Amino acid sequence: MKITGIIAALTLGAAEVSGHYIFQQFGVGSQKFAVYEHIRKNSNQNSPVTSLSDTNLRCNVGGASGASTTVANVKAGDSFTFYLDQAVYHQGPISLYMSKAPGSVKSYDGSGDWFKIYDWGPSFSGGSSSWPMRNSYQYNIPKCIPNGEYLLRIQSLGIHNPGSTPQFYISCAQINVTGGGNTSPSPTVKIPGAFKASDPGYTANIYNNFKSYVIPGPSVFSC
Numbered sequence: 294m295k296i297t298g299i300i301a302a303l304t305l306g307a308a309e310v311s312g313h314y315i316f317q318q319f320g321v322g323s324q325k326f327a328v329y330e331h332i333r334k335n336s337n338q339n340s341p342v343t344s345l346s347d348t349n350l351r352c353n354v355g356g357a358s359g360a361s362t363t364v365a366n367v368k369a370g371d372s373f374t375f376y377l378d379q380a381v382y383h384q385g386p387i388s389l390y391m392s393k394a395p396g397s398v399k400s401y402d403g404s405g406d407w408f409k410i411y412d413w414g415p416s417f418s419g420g421s422s423s424w425p426m427r428n429s430y431q432y433n434i435p436k437c438i439p440n441g442e443y444l445l446r447i448q449s450l451g452i453h454n455p456g457s458t459p460q461f462y463i464s465c466a467q468i469n470v471t472g473g474g475n476t477s478p479s480p481t482v483k484i485p486g487a488f489k490a491s492d493p494g495y496t497a498n499i500y501n502n503f504k505s506y507v508i509p510g511p512s513v514f515s516c
């Protein structure tokens with residue numbers, strides 16, 4: 294009995310380690326929505342996107358349309374949270390992007406302009422580095438952006454395996470911003486296109502003489 298229990302525990306442990314992670318739940322303020330409520334449902338389970346030219350870099354595999362996904366109302370300046378099924382466990386930066394839909398966000402494919410609103414990067418101390426590998430990530434909608442429907446995208450770039458292809462873990466929420474302003478966010482980028490194989494933050498070896506880091510993508514927009 295005891296040995297069976299240990300084997301079961303080991304098997305479960307192995308399954309957890311080989312699995313990855315998904316940003317599967319969204320929240321606004323203190324309200325936490327159901328799994329995939331307001332978040333486009335991906336069809337690749339918890340696998341990453343690894344091609345820099347793949348349109349799935351926008352909103353993950355299966356996330357090109359949000360026809361069956363609802364839209365969350367969020368006031369400009371409000372806090373929002375992306376929750377995961379389990380904590381991020383691949384080292385690398387976490388970034389938040391937004392893109393305004395030309396009309397209804399439900400039918401927007403993310404081919405327009407994206408701007409970045411936040412980055413979580415490494416901290417360096419006493420010759421070692423640590424990454425913010427959490428169960429959830431919270432930030433605020435910029436106060437000055439125009440009202441309207443947006444894709445709100447979170448990305449974890451796994452650079453845990455230097456020399457191997459980095460991994461993008463992505464989800465997009467569909468939001469309707471109210472109470473905003475008149476500022477056009479900049480700089481903007483296209484996805485794919487925003488990340489290049491030559492980006493220092495894409496090729497960094499986080500285990501060897503790792504003392505500084507430049508997060509891939511455009512600079513962060515703030516109001």
Ligand SMILES: *[C@@H]1O[C@H](CO)[C@@H](O)[C@H](O)[C@H]1NC(C)=O
Pocket residue numbers: 364366442469470471
């Ligand atoms: C977005 O918010 C505005 C203002 O409250 C509202 O008129 C509109 O119906 C909302 N759109 C969606 C898709 O919820």
